[in-house]
Amino acid sequence: MRRVTVCQCVILLERPVASALPVSLMSCAGRPFLAWLLRELQRFGVKEFVFLTEAHSSEIVAAIEGLLVFLPKPAGMLISYTPCGYGTGGALLHARQHLQERFLFCHANVLFSCNLSHFLRSAGQGHWLLLSTVRQADVDVTAADKVSLNSENGKDREIAPGMTGVCLFEASILETLTKNCSLQDDVLPGLARHGDLNGVRLAGTCHQVSDLHDLEKVGRQLPRILHRPAVFLDRDGVINRDFGWVGTRERFEWEPGALDAIARITEAGYHVFIVTNQSGIARGFYSEEDLQQLMVWVIDTIRQHGGTVDDWRYCPMHPEARVEEYCGASEDRKPAPGMIVDLLNRWELDPDRCVLFGDQPSDMQAARAAGIEGMPVGVRSLSDLIVGKDILEIEAFSE
Structure with a gap:
């Protein structure tokens, strides 16, 4: 099965108008608006960001470099x-x-919060648009911007490109480009006319900033939506069968219902973390x-099924290790809470809105030590427990 995770995103910065910085690099609820966008993209595996800008400005360079402070994971910039011209x-x-074989493309001043895994797993070969199921009042859509979209069933639909600010391109898009061309006005309509443009419609929340008023308005909305509750998962015995020391794909067997359960947790708007x-x-x-290498495959498989793992931690240490460099105690090894606490801090989580599912007493002890709820997995699987627990009753991706 092909890999669906896309590790690179190209971000088009808007031109600065009334100040030295584009609006997307200005403060919005305590951080640049663009930092919120990058944080969401990191949840689904983006590791490198390429910024396109006309402005040769030390202020813009400093602002882009400063984004790293607000991100929960390392990133290439x-x-x-x-x-x-x-x-x-x-x-x-x-x-x-700078471009990889497949890359996402975003507008810096538009954030569309959704379960991006649905887009990634649906987007096969070719060039793709991510479309909203509901047209946003703050997006200007004109007849000239509409293209015919090849849907899976062969019927053409008219859509407004760029509504979400998100595309997925293959490097072959470069063959269609010239120095003076516009993606919106030339390239996307041209691809559509030749049947080379596809799209996926997803429910989500769309936020666009064009001025200081937008920043203030969106700044009241984003923390409520993007400071999500979180589900922490032990791995062996919860996600996969515990055969003892599973470190290769050959010995990795999914627990029944685990992939569907993680997809449902993601769809409900939760962060998903693995601590093992x-x-x-x-x-x-x-x-x-x-x-x-195993976990790259595990997480990509989860995304192929409509879920994601936002981040994960592991502890290789053991007091009776055969390998000397890993011999000793560690605050990261459960029942110590180090891995959980690190994720709580990096992702700015509220412990009262977090729960850990694990199959060992050490998992429950680590959860208590970190100040979060623990739910034991055993006779009842992760899938069973999610059905029986009201963890999925939150505002997710409704508009």
Whole structure:
């Protein structure tokens, strides 16, 4: 099965108008608006951001570098300076040396909060638009912006490109670009005319900022929506069968219903985190690299099924390790709460809105020590417990 996670996002910065900074880099509820967007993209696996800008400005460089302070995960940051007079398509063409084979494309001043995994798993080969199911009052949609969209059933639909500010392109998009072309006015309609533009409609909340008034209004909304509750998951015995020290795909077997359960948690608007003791590394059964490669596959498989894992932590330490460098105690090894506390801090979580599902007493002890609720998995699986617990009754992606 093909990998669905896309690790790179190209972000088009709007032109500064009345100040040295674009509006998207100005403060919105305690951080730049763009930091909220990048935080959401990191939830679904984006690791590198390429910023397109016409402005050669030390203020913009400092503001982009300053975004890292507000992000819960490390990220690569590149700036591509667009020559004067280039169109938005030309800006993308000029950045071609930085582009991966598949990349997301976003407008810096539009944030569409949704379960992006649905878009990633639906977007096969070719070029894709992410479309809202409900047209937003604050998006200007004109007849000239509409394109015919090839749907899966072969029927054409007219849509307004850019409503969500999100596209997924293959590197072959570069073959359609010229220095002066506009993505909105030239490239997307041209792709659509040739049947080369596809789209996915998803429910979500859309926020666009064009001025200081928008920043103030959106700033009242984003913390409520994006400071999400969280579900923490132990791995072995909760997500996969616990055969003892599972460090390779050959020994990894999903627990029945686990993929669907994680998809439902994601769809309900929760963060999803994995916290796992991995003493198999300390015992020499597999390496940290083996585990990391396995988890890349695990998390991508979860996204293929409509869920995500926002972040994860593991502890390779054990007091009786065979491998000397991993021998010893650790505040990260459950029942100590270190992994949970680190995620609480990095993602700015409210412990009262968090729950951990685990199959061992050490999981419950770690949850209590971190100040969050613990739910034991055993006779009742993760899927069973989610059905029986009202953790899914929150505002999610309704508009």
